[in-house]
Amino acid sequence: MKNKVLMQGNEAVVEGAIKAGMRFFAGYPITPSTEVAEHSALRLPQVGGHFIQMEDEIASMAAVIGASAVGTKSMTATSGPGFSLKQENIGYACITEIPCLIVDVQRSGPSTGLPTSPSQGDVMQARWGTHGDHSIIAIAPSSVAECYHLAIRAFNLAEKYRTPVIFLMDEIVGHLREGIEIDDEAEVEIIERKMKQRPDTLHLPYHVCDGDDVPRFHLTGYDIRYNITGLVHGADGFPSNSNEVADKLITRLMKKIENNVDDIVEVEEKYCEDADTVIVCYGGTARSVMSAVEELRAKGEKVGYFRPITVWPFPEKQLKKLSERVKNIVVAEHNYGQILLEVQRIVKDCKIGFVGKVDGTVITPSEIIKAVEEVK
Amino acid sequence: MTKKLIVNPSWCKGCGICVEFCPKKVLKVVKEKITVVNYDDCIKCGLCELRCPDYAIYIEEVRDEE
Amino acid sequence: MPSELILKYMREEHLPHIWCPGCGHGILMRNVAQAIKNLGIDQEKVCLVSGIGCASRAAGYMDFQTMHTTHGRAIAYATGVKMARPDLEVIVIAGDGDCAAIGGNHLIHAARRNIGITVIVFNNDIYGMTGGQYSPTTPHGEFGTTAPYGNIDRPFDIAVLAAGAGASYVAKGTTYHAQQTIKLIENGIKHKGFSLIDCAGICPTYYGRKNKKGGAVEMMRYQRDNTITVEQAAKMTREEKEGKLILGKIAENDFPEFSDEYQKIIDRLKEGK
Structure with missing residues (x-):
């Protein structure tokens, strides 16, 4: 059914994310992103999903990665100071290749800055916020309708490339109210994470099949037991001190995005x-x-x-x-x-x-x- | 079923905990590795297994041969 | 060949572990394996989450679904796992610095929510991985590489902290009392809600050496000779309890479990109420 609704960007991103299959949200209140958490709290249990308000931004990011690691599309939302706090765990999502969406509704900074004022001061933090070499995808919507549609795209890219995606909003778009048309039954492309098929690679969580850019998933709780670590790891998922393994992993993390810019860039x-x-x-x-x-x-x-x-x-x-x-x-x-x-x-x-x-x-x-x- | 005391010296780091708390003084660390010196006194209580940090000593239950 | 228990519940190819000779962590890790075996839980359904530090290395050795995450955040990761997948048995192994310093906030809030995860603390009163700095459980007056003149901090009692924050099952074990500690871990895992078992570890390499406590044997002997039960502790004065370790259940309550409570909201909405 087509619905013409008036909503703000911070709500539209939640609707788009739910359409994409987001079923877990962990967050912490922070202006000007709070409505993303509020709307998730309202909407997620209606679709059988889960919302949790964590004790801080660090915990929110951790919970999101935890939920996604065991098979649930997950999202968090924050603003400048909170985005800084999330960075360490965003790095964990990068190296473990656990897909998730981080909504950053940018506000004026640095530090507490001007909490209710618009800014785009986190662009470089979105790219280089976590330490170490890594790739990232960041998407910046300019309208409420884009908040909805690009949230779907952002989840698709996160799942396809097994990467955290930064949804780089700003106070202007987050608090903007516009009429948008939402079609509940509209056919939109939803990309699900690729699951392991080959029994011979089942025991290797970070094995990359020929022709793939990223390892395939296996649903936790069935048949096999994996290790996931933020340490440099080989195909078996266990820590390695090998320089060769480190080079191969970090290079692949960079290349999986770099080699697919034509697919990713819009x-x-x-x-x-x-x-x-x-x-x-x-x-x-x-x-x-x-x-x-x-x-x-x-x-x-x-x-x-x-x-x-x-x-x-x-x-x-x-x-x-x-x-x-x-x-x-x-x-x-x-x-x-x-x-x-x-x-x-x-x-x-x-x-x-x-x-x-x-x-x-x-x-x-x-x-x-x-x-x-x-x-x- | 018969209980058997088994040692795996390759995993032993020679801490000596099992030696100290063996109630029958069956064990000894020789050249930093666990050694059974008094097997006949072993009562297979399994306290060594419970307190070995390195899983280098344990009690195994073996089926009695018919 | 290791024992059947080790073969089944640990990843043999990654053993022997990296822990120092006489480190109590190996004993505590075996306790966790034994408790899970005793409970007969399917290995695929166990999700073991750890942070960073010596204790956190357990995740790599134990043969479950394991997540070795960031320093202090294991409980927060585990919260996401449990909410998304309540069918999994979610267990956290954490050190004292990991869970009471950098992760202290996550600990108290997970306890407050009473989310159904079990936290097993390998509490050796020191930061081992970084070489012997004082931790939030290092006793007053003791030494660490960052307390060269004696520790002037006052320590946390992690179990009492968790109980005070609302954890519905809390117990204290020791490295020496393996049998009793296995039972307490079993009870913690069985318990519905947030459980924490604070296990007194031994770190002969750093703590023992810095504080002239002797080696592993002496530190184990100390535990044997200075452990009292919860019941005994209840009758003793603070002075009498000085330097004693406590063994047993500290708290058990029938509080509602968080993911169950959330499921009730989902069900209510489904019924259109």
Whole structure:
């Protein structure tokens, strides 16, 4: 049944996640993400799932990984300070390859910062927050509808690539209320974790079949007993001090994402065909950019925008290609310049402008227009 | 069923706990490994097995041959 | 060839373990295996979760579904496992630093919720893996590498802490009293709700050496000669109990179990109430 409903981003992500099969949520209250926990508490028992409010953010992340390890699609939600606390266990999910979704509704920082104010200051933390070399996927929705649809995609990617996925929201999108259409019976692609088939590899939890990028799962409690460890491990799941095993494992963790960027990366480009200036933006900030671009186009200016929906891995190839035909690139993001660093690394022959903000207010279309005019 | 005292010196780390608490003084650590020196006195109480940190000594029940 | 118990419940190919000569952890780990054997629980249905530290290495040796997680967080991981899969018998093995320092918050809250997991503490009063630093259970005045002038901290009694936080089954065992400790672990696993068995360990390498307690034999002898029952302890003054180890059940209550309570909500919603 199709339902047109008014909801906020923080609720829509829960609805999308439930549609994707999320049946476990562990969280801890923190502004501006709390509604994600509240809505999960309300909705999960209705679908036979479980919600638990843990004693802290660290515990929430741990419980989510525990639940996913034994076969349940799991999610947590937090904001800046809590996201920092979760990082150690996110690393555990990376090395043990346990899929899960971490919703980070970004707020102004560092530390307690401006708890109710929007920010996009966690972009680099999403990429490099946990220690050690690892790969990660981060997705940034720009609307309530995207919170719903991309939550499904995020779970699909988490299961397919056996990885934690960061759902990089921000206060703008989290607290935004929009009407969205939810079709309960709509056929959407739901990817389930691949299960082991071959009896000869059943005893090897981290064996990767030819043609696969990641090991297949086995449901806990039946036939075989595995070890899972945050230590470097071989195919058998047991700790190893071998340099060769370490190299093979960490390289595979990096490559499983790197080699599949075409499948993972999603970008929205608008008015870019004839543009001389393109604005790079993502998440909530993209909304102001869209408005600015419409205004500039109405004045006849050749301006477009490039919006990474997948922030990590960064759509390097797409931006590089685009930069070969435009003159100017303006990065608009709600921080002091984080994705700007990526853009500067990738783009060689364009003039690069920047509009950022750290005072807790939203970047307005007029501020973006000003930055575009300055770069020209 | 007959009980038998079995030692697995390759796992023994020579801590001497079993020697100390053997009620019949059956055991000895020789060159850092467990050795049965007085097998006939062993009453197969299994206290050594319970207190061996390294699973290097235990009581096994073996079927009596017909 | 090891014994039948070890062959069945441990991963022989990973033995002998990494623990030092005379470390009590091997004895305590055997107790856990024996308790599970006595209860006749299917190995596939046991999920053993551990954190980081000497005790946590038990997860790699025991032949169950095992999760060797992050420092202090085993109980939090286990909470997720138990909620998602109440059909599993969820057991946590933790050291004193792991469960009472870095993991202290998870311990008290899991106890408060009374979630159906069993925590077995291999409590040797010291951080062994990092080389002998004082832990939250190191007695006042004792020494560690980070307490070179004597420990001025006052120690936790982990069992009393857990009972105070609402754990519905709490007991204390020792390394020396293996038979009694096996029984207490059995009772803890059988008990519905949060159980904790605080087992006094021995660490001759670091604790024994730093505090001139002798080797493994002397430390075991100390346990033999200085352990009192819960009943005896009840009649003694604080001064009389100084330096004594307690053996037996500290608390047992019939509190509602957390995942059961949650299931009631799911069932109620299903019935449309």
